[in-house]
Amino acid sequence: MITVGVEQLAGQAVFAEMDAADLARLASAARPVAFPVGRRLFEEGCAADRFWIVQDGLVALDLHLPGRGTLIVETLGRGAIIGWSWLFPPYRWRFGAVATRPVQALEFDARLVRFIWARDPRLAHKLTLRFAEVVVDRLQATRMRLLDLYGDAAEVRWRA
Amino acid sequence: MARMRPVPYRVVERRRETRDTVTLALEPVAARIAEPSPGQFTMMYAWGVGEVPVSVSGGGAKPRVEQTVRAVGAVTRALCGARPGEMLGLRGPFGVGWGLDEVQGFDLILAAGGIGLAPLRSVVLRALADPRRYGRIVLLVGARTPADLLYPDELERWRRCGVHVEVTVDRAAAGWTGHVGLITSLIDLVDADPARAAAFVCGPEIMMRLTARALVERGVPPHRVRLSLERNMRCGVGWCGHCQLGPLLLCRDGPVVPYERAEPLMAVKEL
Numbered sequence: 001m002i003t004v005g006v007e008q009l010a011g012q013a014v015f016a017e018m019d020a021a022d023l024a025r026l027a028s029a030a031r032p033v034a035f036p037v038g039r040r041l042f043e044e045g046c047a048a049d050r051f052w053i054v055q056d057g058l059v060a061l062d063l064h065l066p067g068r069g070t071l072i073v074e075t076l077g078r079g080a081i082i083g084w085s086w087l088f089p090p091y092r093w094r095f096g097a098v099a100t101r102p103v104q105a106l107e108f109d110a111r112l113v114r115f116i117w118a119r120d121p122r123l124a125h126k127l128t129l130r131f132a133e134v135v136v137d138r139l140q141a142t143r144m145r146l147l148d149l150y151g152d153a154a155e156v157r158w159r160a
Numbered sequence: 161m162a163r164m165r166p167v168p169y170r171v172v173e174r175r176r177e178t179r180d181t182v183t184l185a186l187e188p189v190a191a192r193i194a195e196p197s198p199g200q201f202t203m204m205y206a207w208g209v210g211e212v213p214v215s216v217s218g219g220g221a222k223p224r225v226e227q228t229v230r231a232v233g234a235v236t237r238a239l240c241g242a243r244p245g246e247m248l249g250l251r252g253p254f255g256v257g258w259g260l261d262e263v264q265g266f267d268l269i270l271a272a273g274g275i276g277l278a279p280l281r282s283v284v285l286r287a288l289a290d291p292r293r294y295g296r297i298v299l300l301v302g303a304r305t306p307a308d309l310l311y312p313d314e315l316e317r318w319r320r321c322g323v324h325v326e327v328t329v330d331r332a333a334a335g336w337t338g339h340v341g342l343i344t345s346l347i348d349l350v351d352a353d354p355a356r357a358a359a360f361v362c363g364p365e366i367m368m369r370l371t372a373r374a375l376v377e378r379g380v381p382p383h384r385v386r387l388s389l390e391r392n393m394r395c396g397v398g399w400c401g402h403c404q405l406g407p408l409l410l411c412r413d414g415p416v417v418p419y420e421r422a423e424p425l426m427a428v429k430e431l
Contacts, residue, residue, distance in 0.1 A: 037337075058337075058339065060334075060336075060340065062334060069333055069334060070333065070334035071331070071332070071333055071334070072331075072332045072333065072334065072336060072340045073340065074340050074341050075328075075338075075339045075340045075341060077339070077345075077348075077349060078348065078349065079348060100336075100337050101337065141341060141342045141344070141345065144342055144366070144370065145330050145341070145342060147366065148304070148330070149273060149274070149302070149304075149330065149363075149364050149366060149367050150273060150274035150302065150303055150304040150308065150330065150363075150364065150367075151304060160210060160212045160232075160233045160234070160235045160236060
């Protein structure tokens with residue numbers, strides 16, 4: 001099995017400035033993976049037992065709406081974390097995810113990461129804060145998109 | 161007073177860009193307006209209907225002027241409906257453009273939202289006409305849906321010419337291979353040296369605020385981030401005051417304004 005080095009994790013923004021011992025434990029739960037275009041990472045409703053950090057490529061989070069087909073909710077590229085349903089019960093994906101460009105990523109065994117966290121509250125606290133930062137950034141971006149930036153109301157100030 | 165009188169131009173080409181947006185290529189009937197710089201605007205006059213400010217989106221062979229118009233009211237609907245052979249009036253060009261000559265040697269980061277791609281199209285065309293004058297050219301485009309994207313064929317052509325083009329939309333169905341999300345999410349993909357870059361941003365004001373802030377956070381100097389602001393331009397020469405934004409009259413002092421000057425004004429609710 002190909003393993004992931006501490007230096008690979010140290011290069012990821014979410015793990016920046018973490019000490020080598022913490023990174024080594026996280027690296028033990030990680031492996032490099034590649035997904036061709038069209039490969040599905042996970043389906044809505046399935047067990048959330050992994051998460052990924054994208055190193056290259058593009059992944060679409062999607063949702064199937066009866067009668068409307070599959071809609072892309074958001075795309076995530078280089079540096080993005082994919083998946084946080086593994087953090088909280090019932091550990092089920094709320095969306096699906098599919099590679100829309102060839103993807104290189106680090107894949108983490110979420111059960112193993114949860115196991116490591118359960119035994120190290122200090123590390124758990126540190127990582128929880130970092131994941132919360134990611135979640136807040138995404139929430140703020142989603143709120144901005146709710147404004148319908150390019151809709152008539154936002155784009156047109158004078159109807160001449 | 162000459163700049164207050166519309167100069168007759170004939171529509172020589174009309175291209176439908178999206179369901180509500182067309183690009184008109186215009187040529188003078190006799191006299192012509194001065195050659196516009198990228199970022200400047202003209203007052204376009206639909207005879208007997210009215211006049212609106214529209215950014216110049218390209219030129220092509222002189223003395224041709226290209227302008228992209230979105231139909232949102234009576235005047236713009238009349239302009240969008242103009243067919244080849246019909247006459248329109250132009251005044252201008254007015255205002256301060258992007259200042260491309262001042263950023264020679266720098267990488268260009270162009271961020272466009274919605275119809276904001278129109279005034280940046282003229283930048284891309286000018287830069288591609290003499291690419292040795294600039295470093296990398298990066299074009300980030302945001303649109304509501306893939307169907308609302310302006311100039312899709314030209315985006316492909318610009319890619320082939322070496323422009324790094326990234327497109328994001330707010331909504332897309334399966335099969336879309338571009339990005340879905342805020343335009344700011346594209347900035348991390350920019351392969352340019354922020355400290356050696358100039359950034360031009362045009363789009364809805366909230367999009368410009370977010371994008372300019374993100375560019376500055378990533379190291380683009382604020383004085384080299386420029387925004388194209390819009391207010392209610394009427395006279396075009398700074399007389400009537402309709403386009404006032406604090407101390408600026410945007411028809412004269414803009415529409416392109418450095419971020420360091422625009423930022424405090426954009427945060428004032430009353431403006």
